[in-house]
Amino acid sequence: NAGVTQTPKFQVLKTGQSMTLQCAQDMNHNSMYWYRQDPGMGLRLIYYSASEGTTDKGEVPNGYNVSRLNKREFSLRLESAAPSQTSVYFCATTGPKRGTQYFGPGTRLLVL
């Protein structure tokens, strides 16, 4: 089992460009999450999806959109990237045992 996978691992964008970060899980979990990690700020929730077909805003949703394509996949889209979106992005899932989150390896995004 691959667990939680993310693509790409690293991306450089110019201001105003768009891109989609992909996340897939083979753990059959219902809940999926997108976080961003910035130095000194810990992890902040961007969006989450409690189940297929539902999404909810987290703490920092502005500038992002998400799609829960199916149970396995949860994508994060930046329509018009800004330098403030330079960060490391983590996808995570939560299993049936309350609270255990499983994280992907992260996507490092640099917006110039």
Next chain:
Amino acid sequence: AQSVTQLGSHVSVSEGALVLLRCNYSSSVPPYLFWYVQYPNQGLQLLLKYTSAATLVKGINGFEAEFKKSETSFHLTKPSAHMSDAAEYFCAVSPTGNQFYFGTGTSLTVIP
């Protein structure tokens, strides 16, 4: 509102010494509490979690944490630090099991 405070963004200990990483939380309901570890260029891994059973929780790699409701604390300890413990540690709280709130992290350095 839920929040997590980790005192000390950087902690240094000598190899073999006690590790103590502090975490205080605020939550409007009895929470589930977690410690995660992040090694360089990796995602987060669960160290241990408190789920309202025993107040002293044992995790992987010799770590443990004690839930103290009166102090709203969930400090992480390890009796004897090892070089491989050098990493970033995050405390997190989940009041509902759907959303998770992370502290800003503590970077642990182990001095040979």
